Amino acid sequence: MxxxxxxxxxxxxxxxxxxxxxxxxxxxLPVVIPTEERVxxxxxxxxxxxxxIIGTIEPGGGQATVEKIAINAxxxxxxxxxxxxxxxxxxxxxxxxxxxxxxxxxxHAMGPVIIVNGPAREVCGPIVSGTGALGPGHRANASIGRxxxxxxxxxxxxxxxHGDMASLGQPGxxxxxxxxxxxxxxxxxxxxxFGYDADQSAVTLVGVDSPHSVxxxxxxDDPEAPERILRVVxxxxxxxxxxNTQIGNGPVIVALNPLHAAVLAAAGLSREAVCExxxxxxxxxxxxxxxxxxxxxxxxxxxxxxxxxxxxxxxIVLIVAGDPGMYSAVFSAGLxxxxxxxxxxxxxxxxxxxxxxxxx
Amino acid sequence: MRDGxxxxxxxxxxxxIVTELFATQAEFVARAAGIPALPRYVLPHPxxxxxxxxxxxxxxxxxxxxxxxxxxxEL
Numbered sequence: 001m002x003x004x005x006x007x008x009x010x011x012x013x014x015x016x017x018x019x020x021x022x023x024x025x026x027x028x029l030p031v032v033i034p035t036e037e038r039v040x041x042x043x044x045x046x047x048x049x050x051x052x053i054i055g056t057i058e059p060g061g062g063q064a065t066v067e068k069i070a071i072n073a074x075x076x077x078x079x080x081x082x083x084x085x086x087x088x089x090x091x092x093x094x095x096x097x098x099x100x101x102x103x104x105x106x107x108h109a110m111g112p113v114i115i116v117n118g119p120a121r122e123v124c125g126p127i128v129s130g131t132g133a134l135g136p137g138h139r140a141n142a143s144i145g146r147x148x149x150x151x152x153x154x155x156x157x158x159x160x161x162h163g164d165m166a167s168l169g170q171p172g173x174x175x176x177x178x179x180x181x182x183x184x185x186x187x188x189x190x191x192x193x194f195g196y197d198a199d200q201s202a203v204t205l206v207g208v209d210s211p212h213s214v215x216x217x218x219x220x221d222d223p224e225a226p227e228r229i230l231r232v233v234x235x236x237x238x239x240x241x242x243x244n245t246q247i248g249n250g251p252v253i254v255a256l257n258p259l260h261a262a263v264l265a266a267a268g269l270s271r272e273a274v275c276e277x278x279x280x281x282x283x284x285x286x287x288x289x290x291x292x293x294x295x296x297x298x299x300x301x302x303x304x305x306x307x308x309x310x311x312x313x314x315x316i317v318l319i320v321a322g323d324p325g326m327y328s329a330v331f332s333a334g335l336x337x338x339x340x341x342x343x344x345x346x347x348x349x350x351x352x353x354x355x356x357x358x359x360x
Numbered sequence: 361m362r363d364g365x366x367x368x369x370x371x372x373x374x375x376x377i378v379t380e381l382f383a384t385q386a387e388f389v390a391r392a393a394g395i396p397a398l399p400r401y402v403l404p405h406p407x408x409x410x411x412x413x414x415x416x417x418x419x420x421x422x423x424x425x426x427x428x429x430x431x432x433x434e435l
Contacts, residue, residue, distance in 0.1 A: 061392040101362065162388040
């Protein structure tokens with residue numbers, strides 16, 4: 001295998017790591033040094049030629065070749081089997097609908113969230129969907145999300161003050177990847193809504209704010225439980241400080257825990273019906289609009305003076321994730337009417353046994 | 361900046377207007393867009409939220425410089 005990247009020499013890995021930090025090639029945390037052997041091992045997980053260009057990543061306009069993506073995947077700590085998911089995620093952010101230029105450059109704290117569906121959750125992982133899926137401790141989740149971030153920084157130029165103008169930022173921009181809890185979900189997997197078969201694998205990427213916890217302690221004796229869940233999720237989407245309240249028209253993620261999802265499904269609600277209800281319920285009352293002085297939107301309210309925060313059910317990416325219990329989550333919208341959810345197939349037709357990982 | 365680059369590439373006079381906070385980013389985007397010398401006019405930061413009186417003052421001060429840049433004169 002012939003690699004195109006420039007070779008750099010260092011007497012040892014500790015010196016190389018300091019060199020990487022000095023050149024601003026890291027996210028601030030230590031990285032695995034991408035030696036030729038490690039990069040080749042990751043590339044072996046894909047049949048694609050290393051020189052193939054997956055896309056151009058703005059605002060820096062760097063060309064994301066398979067090789068460059070592999071280098072960043074190694075740096076992030078990815079194992080070879082994680083790489084097909086990283087590649088699919090990069091392919092997805094290069095979809096013009098995602099508007100990567102604005103996602104990277106905005107002053108808002110948004111970043112891409114990677115949602116994985118299909119057999120890749122196990123074959124390319126395990127990519128966790130349950131306990132603490134977005135927290136620390138899950139190697140594939142952490143490494144895959146971090147690989148995308150390093151690609152966005154090193155190929156896309158999203159360095160603070162240069163290409164990334166997030167006023168404060170948020171820790172989800174280090175890494176943000178989880179699987180959907182398909183087995184615990186009462187509904188068909190998310191990616192089937194985009195035309196994939198359930199036995200195919202795909203990533204869905206959404207540019208959003210950090211997850212906001214949504215608490216509801218449901219009771220089997222409460223006939224109002226489904227409505228209460230919808231109300232609290234809708235109110236969380238339409239919180240006063242959210243971009244969608246102030247500006248509107250951005251996609252959100254709703255991550256229902258399996259218990260909340262089961263309560264809604266038992267009430268006869270499909271995934272689409274839940275999204276439809278939430279889109280209708282996630283409104284901001286006129287009184288709140290006046291209180292927070294959203295001047296530009298007051299005139300847009302409906303007959304009751306309530307202002308929708310979403311264009312329709314299509315603005316909600318609804319997944320089932322986390323532990324069954326009290327906590328679901330809403331990821332508020334990022335850009336107004338610019339970025340859209342995107343998806344890409346994960347190809348992991350491993351043609352041979354993957355080489356053993358080269359540990360740092 | 362990117363809008364300015366699009367106009368410039370189309371052969372139209374263009375000046376990108378950014379506030380001080382975005383000056384470094386403007387430099388980066390201009391280079392990435394292949395027009396490192398893309399004219400830009402830098403406003404104080406913040407402008408947003410500083411009130412109509414201040415915005416009017418900033419605008420009055422900026423307009424002559426923006427016209428100079430549009431007409432090809434250096435500031």
